[in-house]
Amino acid sequence: MKDMKTFYTGLVALIVLGLIVVPFSVNVERSYLIYFLFMAFIYVVIAQGWNVVGGYAGQISLGQHAFFGLGAYTTAMFWVHGLLGTGADYYFNPLLMILSGIVPAIVAIIVGIPLLSRLRGDYFALGSLGLGEIIRVFFVKGGDITGAQDGLHLPSGGYESMLPYYFVGLLLAVLATVGVYFIMRSRIGMAFRAINEDEVSASSHGINILYYKILAFAVGAFFTGVAGSLYGIYIFHVNPDSVLNINYGLYPILMCVLGGSATIFGPVIGSFFMAGVFVIAEQHFPMIHPIISGALIVLVMRFMPTGIVGLKSRLQRD
Amino acid sequence: MVSTSKEELLRLEGIYKRFGGLEVLQDINISIGPEEIVGLIGPNGAGKTTIFNLITSFYRPTQGSIFFNGKNITRLSAHKVCHRGIARTFQLVRTFSKMTVMENAMVGAVFGKTQIGMQASHNAAEALELVGLANKKDNLVAHLTLSDRRMLEIAMALASMPSLILLDEPMAGLNSAEIGNLLKVIEKARDERKLSFLWIEHKVDEVLDFCKRVMVLDYGVLIADGSPEEIANNSKVIEAYLGEPSA
Numbered sequence: 001m002k003d004m005k006t007f008y009t010g011l012v013a014l015i016v017l018g019l020i021v022v023p024f025s026v027n028v029e030r031s032y033l034i035y036f037l038f039m040a041f042i043y044v045v046i047a048q049g050w051n052v053v054g055g056y057a058g059q060i061s062l063g064q065h066a067f068f069g070l071g072a073y074t075t076a077m078f079w080v081h082g083l084l085g086t087g088a089d090y091y092f093n094p095l096l097m098i099l100s101g102i103v104p105a106i107v108a109i110i111v112g113i114p115l116l117s118r119l120r121g122d123y124f125a126l127g128s129l130g131l132g133e134i135i136r137v138f139f140v141k142g143g144d145i146t147g148a149q150d151g152l153h154l155p156s157g158g159y160e161s162m163l164p165y166y167f168v169g170l171l172l173a174v175l176a177t178v179g180v181y182f183i184m185r186s187r188i189g190m191a192f193r194a195i196n197e198d199e200v201s202a203s204s205h206g207i208n209i210l211y212y213k214i215l216a217f218a219v220g221a222f223f224t225g226v227a228g229s230l231y232g233i234y235i236f237h238v239n240p241d242s243v244l245n246i247n248y249g250l251y252p253i254l255m256c257v258l259g260g261s262a263t264i265f266g267p268v269i270g271s272f273f274m275a276g277v278f279v280i281a282e283q284h285f286p287m288i289h290p291i292i293s294g295a296l297i298v299l300v301m302r303f304m305p306t307g308i309v310g311l312k313s314r315l316q317r318d
Numbered sequence: 319m320v321s322t323s324k325e326e327l328l329r330l331e332g333i334y335k336r337f338g339g340l341e342v343l344q345d346i347n348i349s350i351g352p353e354e355i356v357g358l359i360g361p362n363g364a365g366k367t368t369i370f371n372l373i374t375s376f377y378r379p380t381q382g383s384i385f386f387n388g389k390n391i392t393r394l395s396a397h398k399v400c401h402r403g404i405a406r407t408f409q410l411v412r413t414f415s416k417m418t419v420m421e422n423a424m425v426g427a428v429f430g431k432t433q434i435g436m437q438a439s440h441n442a443a444e445a446l447e448l449v450g451l452a453n454k455k456d457n458l459v460a461h462l463t464l465s466d467r468r469m470l471e472i473a474m475a476l477a478s479m480p481s482l483i484l485l486d487e488p489m490a491g492l493n494s495a496e497i498g499n500l501l502k503v504i505e506k507a508r509d510e511r512k513l514s515f516l517w518i519e520h521k522v523d524e525v526l527d528f529c530k531r532v533m534v535l536d537y538g539v540l541i542a543d544g545s546p547e548e549i550a551n552n553s554k555v556i557e558a559y560l561g562e563p564s565a
Contacts, residue, residue: 187428187429190421190424190425190428191429193414193416193417194414194417194425197414197415197416197417198412198414200376200408200412201408201412201413201414202425203395203396203397203400204374204376204396204397204400204405204406204408204412205397205400205405205425205426205429205430205474205478206397206400206401206426206429206430206431206478207397207425207429208395208397209397
């Protein structure tokens, strides 16, 4: 057990080190690899967000795109309206990025109280899907404050290189994964797992199920919102179609389930895997790439029901 | 039947429970003192588990109040009832099967009285020791036998440091050797921890042998409360179990 742990820690350190070196061995501004990895990092963060609420706590949220969009919009609105003061530097402002996670987390708490106390299982999933739509309409109808259908254009004058995007993305992906690891080792993680397995039993053992469900929802929203903020800074044009796209609610579920939800590295593997599938399918089957991606997902689920991470233990058993 | 002495742990006062038009419990008055092991028997559908679900706040009584350590707990939420010191087991075992034995016990210890760190792992380990599962603490619960899972559920209850444990048919599905083991564990728990037990059981003989006090529930009405001898000779109880004597 101990040896395996050191082995995995070493392996992870090696991979992260490799990812740090990558930008210095390619032409960053032209390389497709850098863009590909940047998107994969964003996927890792939102997948880890869903992993907390859906994977570990078992609350199947279909509304993560609401938090992704909310994070991007928080960044955009603060920037465009100069809410941090006129002299402030908004480009990659860490305070603003954290704030872009806190706002979705607060919304998750406010919405979570009625949603999670009344709705269970499938009904919560549908309720969270509705949340995404409500948020979308809210921004579409937001007038000048949200830029309505056209959204908000961020000042792109500060853009110099892809490098900061790459490294901030990598940092967030690592922080999200390490964060999930520590949450799941704590009493909070224990409560999430207990609630996922048996709510009745959990509450009879003194676990306040509503509190922990809302906490999981808020943590997931925070991760997703920060990822949305980074994506918003990258595209410089935050609008309902780009950041409130339901894909950002569905991708993390796919990535978690494919990689292995309720595991630390499953969502990471799933994110890179899906990002790769998207690229390959787009290049070789441009018109029908969603079909190819879909078929592949069906195949993986058929032969690897516990995800890619689960494959190892399944092989060992056979 | 309602005693008002200070030596009282749990009191149910005039409890009624209706589900729609179905009257499940009628005017239930129960009092349990410290370090008492009380058996609760009765035919299927008499309302025994409903009483447990009312005490642990999974249901709200239609009428009546529940007091624990002199405080009204009728309207508390389920997890707060656990924090006050009432633990329970379930008729169909509800351990967490994707966790290890130790992790299960830790859930009881960490959230029961909201303890952290060393104290919680100490309580969990001690509870596993008491039920004899210490050597299996790293096993996954999914791989345990039913008997071990029932023991684990008792350990989870013990780890929360309660003063009352509600046992819902802990013997169901166990063989006689396992039952003997279970009885030993319950006795040990009471003696070492000064606990009270309220114990639902279908196996009437074991309850009459083991408990000094037994209550009988029939169609939602408490028809008897007394020593095993009184219960065994009570005509209402005999009627409930064997039917009315033929005229």
